[in-house]
Amino acid sequence: MKRSLLALALLAAPMLACGSSTPEVQNPDETATETTTTTNAAPTAAPAAPTATPEATKEPSPEELKKQKAAQELAADRAKWEAEAKAEDTRFTPEIKAEAKKLAEKKHASLDAALKEILAGKHRVPKNVERDKHRHPQETLKFFGLTPKMTVLEYGPGEGWWTELLAPTLAAQGKLLVTTTDPKGPPEARSTFYAQRLSRFLERSPELYGKVEKIVIDPKNPKFGLENKVDLVIVMRSMHGLHRDKLLPGFLSEVFTALKPGGVLGVEQHRAKPDADPDKSAPQGYLPEAFVIKQAEAAGFKLEGKSEVNANPKDTKDHPEGVWTLPPTLELGEKDKDKYMAIGESDRMTLKFVKPKK
Template sequence: MKRRLLALALLAAPMLACGSSTPEAENPETSATETTTTTNPTPTATPEAAPTATPTAAPAAAKEPSPEELKKAKAAQELAADRTKWEAEAKAEDTRFTPEIHAEAKKLADAKHASLDAALKVVLAGKHRVAKNAERDKYRHPQETLKFFGLTPKQTVLEYGPGEGWWTEILAPTLATQGKLLVTTTDPKGPADARSTFYGQRLVRFLDRAPELYSKVDRIVIDGKSPKFGLENKVDLVIVMRSLHGLHRDKLLPGFLAEVFKALKPGGVLGVEQHRAKADADPDKSAEQGYLPEAFVIKQAEAAGFKLEGKSEVNANAKDTKDYPEGVWTLPPTLELGDKDKDKYLAIGESDRMTLKFVKPKK
């Protein structure tokens, strides 16, 4: 019997040596069982009783990002690229603004103009303008558009959504001496990862570059999700250029138009330039592509209390087929597709746009 027990013990020893190094005695149930077996006067030692290796758990599979996470990651990547591009362009503009250009800008801002035509004659030719902006005059028709809206150098004007300052660099010197320019901006001190913060910072840098031109411009910080101006019967003209599609897409258009109506003096003007969709387009769908039907815009403005005073085709473009892979941003100046079919889209030019003049009734 002793020989048999000794043989069985020798057989079990190698198997114990090959067992898991993980201490199993931490399991109280296992510990109790082993104690009972050890104190049994006639143990039956078998190879099956030896500890076995604990299987190593397979590493957990990487969790697939959700659609929302993918969307955020893409947005962050695009924002970083836009910031990098903007920094390079801003530095180039800072360098371009020589003392001579600053001196000319001051002269422009100090001048008193007898009429809009007189003001725009010198302002549009000013060296303060970004070169790529001046190149777009053939598409945007600033003189004809502002004359249609009834702008004069003595008015108080609110520019909604100035973007990179295309209209601001025209309006500010025109109004600097006898009138007043107000521009909306998102908070430049907002979260660093918010695109709205980037837009606010971009405008600050633009305005601060030439204080002789822009120091008199009032900046109205707004919440892009609920624009409020804090103005009532103080403004002669509000211009909203190529922005209504975004307001409709974000379900803000009725509230926005009500805020504009409140800000305008009786008899004041809302000037609208907007990418024009096909007449039978669904506004909800076309807004995603940057366009809105003209009749829809008129209906929305009239619902807010405005009266349509006139239409202009100065910004019309019959070549715009309004059916592009990346919506209106396929066309210049954005050219979202890069070099793909670039010549084709350059030949079309900028979008077909409605230009509308609404009036707030005097009573």
């Protein structure tokens, strides 16, 4: 009996040494190998779960969030522009190009004669035509003293609203220069996008814009490389940005240098309330009129005249998104759209400065 109990104990020992859990079903040869090699080994630890690195869990900084938002907005603007540009390319038929060629080749007797045809031209972007009632192009350019034989510098042409009027007016007898940033700049920069947009606009119609001369500038330090070469410089709704970026005095000095003696600086600018602080109103798109005059006079200009052709007393100048709350931008979208459409485009000063003759 004792011998039987001893035999049973000897048979059970290997099983107890492997633990009490049920073994997995394996190939018999593999089981035999594991029994002889791992019976007395410590159990293998399970792989540790990956731990998140500080970079993975770190919240983006306000500056990073700002950059992300800017990149998203730029991508959206690019997509919108591409769609509009393709539609405009399609609209620009051979018939429209032929008409544009005639406009550009014609030696217009006067500004009125030129603009009578050009304002009605089919080359104009349809949405631009819709803004004529707000922009008053004929009255504004006449106030500045534009003639078809002038050399004109357009600062910050944007999407070409004024360019499509100036280029055919000046093509046959005058000259148009426009500033632009570098179209080959960093792709994430808005200045690059704006330059590419302008280039495509000009390239769409060589008949109209083939003689337009582009002056590439650094937006942080605009230099024209001109001296006593220009009859008229027009600056449309841009001075708030120049002041905001602390560039206005240097810019006005550059304009003064570029103009011939007796040359004209024509300014159209969103007008702030008279007592507004320029440092606070500029980011909203507005500047006080007296401030603009003072800055121009400090650069050596003489105020020749004021016009209220672009005035709008309905503009209260206190909108949630600044001047961009109003049309055509309508930054708030459909929110209170009827209200802002009823106001119309901004209240704007229209000023004529002259570089004194020596």
